[in-house]
Amino acid sequence: KQEVTQIPAALSVPEGENLVLNCSFTDSAIYNLQWFRQDPGKGLTSLLLIQSSQREQTSGRLNASLDKSSGRSTLYIAASQPGDSATYLCAVRDNDYKLSFGAGTTVTVRA
Amino acid sequence: EPEVTQTPSHQVTQMGQEVILRCVPISNHLYFYWYRQILGQKVEFLVSFYNNEISEKSEIFDDQFSVERPDGSNFTLKIRSTKLEDSAMYFCASSGRGQVTEAFFGQGTRLTVV
Numbered sequence: 100k101q102e103v104t105q106i107p108a109a110l111s112v113p114e115g116e117n118l119v120l121n122c123s124f125t126d127s128a129i130y131n132l133q134w135f136r137q138d139p140g141k142g143l144t145s146l147l148l149i150q151s152s153q154r155e156q157t158s159g160r161l162n163a164s165l166d167k168s169s170g171r172s173t174l175y176i177a178a179s180q181p182g183d184s185a186t187y188l189c190a191v192r193d194n195d196y197k198l199s200f201g202a203g204t205t206v207t208v209r210a
Numbered sequence: 211e212p213e214v215t216q217t218p219s220h221q222v223t224q225m226g227q228e229v230i231l232r233c234v235p236i237s238n239h240l241y242f243y244w245y246r247q248i249l250g251q252k253v254e255f256l257v258s259f260y261n262n263e264i265s266e267k268s269e270i271f272d273d274q275f276s277v278e279r280p281d282g283s284n285f286t287l288k289i290r291s292t293k294l295e296d297s298a299m300y301f302c303a304s305s306g307r308g309q310v311t312e313a314f315f316g317q318g319t320r321l322t323v324v
Contacts, residue, residue: 130308131310131311133312133313135315140299140320141317141318142301142315142316142317142318143253143301143303143315144315145312145313145314145315148310148311148312150310188253190253190313192313194266195241195258195260195265195305195307195308196241196258196260196265196266197243197255197258197266198243198245198255198303198313199255200245200252200253200254200255201252202251202252203252
């Protein structure tokens with residue numbers, strides 16, 4: 100059974116600082132990995148998808164890396180802004196039928 | 211941009227009542243999912259649906275739950291006899307096939323059982 104862990108559970112940084120969010124998973128036989136953003140009481144917004152054959156994916160200030168063999172992904176957010184405050188979820192897709200989620204990292208960016 | 215739409219956004223129901231949560235997935239997607247998130251907890255997988263049948267389900271998805279794609283566009287989750295512990299945010303998602311495809315989620319239905 101795939102287990103996904105996110106560290107840290109919460110993070111508070113001053114505006115402008117870079118954010119580093121970690122995700123680890125136990126079974127490396129994955130299709131892909133997605134990072135999502137969740138605002139309080141809201142749905143899940145897809146940020147980045149990394150295919151299992153990729154090492155990295157970038158979108159604007161966001162960069163995600165994937166080391167499949169060691170079961171790790173890292174999401175980097177450059178030059179954080181107060182609007183980046185949210186919970187960030189990592190989800191691993193093992194097959195066509197299921198995503199397994201981590202518990203998330205709640206980020207607060209202080210103005 | 212295509213999106214997954216869920217209705218209603220919030221539903222309050224009495225314990226023991228049946229509820230139906232509705233979703234309109236992205237039109238060219240093949241796989242459909244329901245997830246739930248109890249307040250303060252992880253997003254949990256309930257069920258996936260492909261080619262008009264359940265392809266995988268979790269241990270949470272017991273006989274009280276059922277899914278249906280009645281008309282080729284809607285995808286529903288029915289809870290037959292709701293319990294207090296069914297109170298959660300329920301998310302519908304859809305995706306295409308394979309590793310290149312993202313899963314897209316709806317905004318959720320907050321179900322409150324009283």
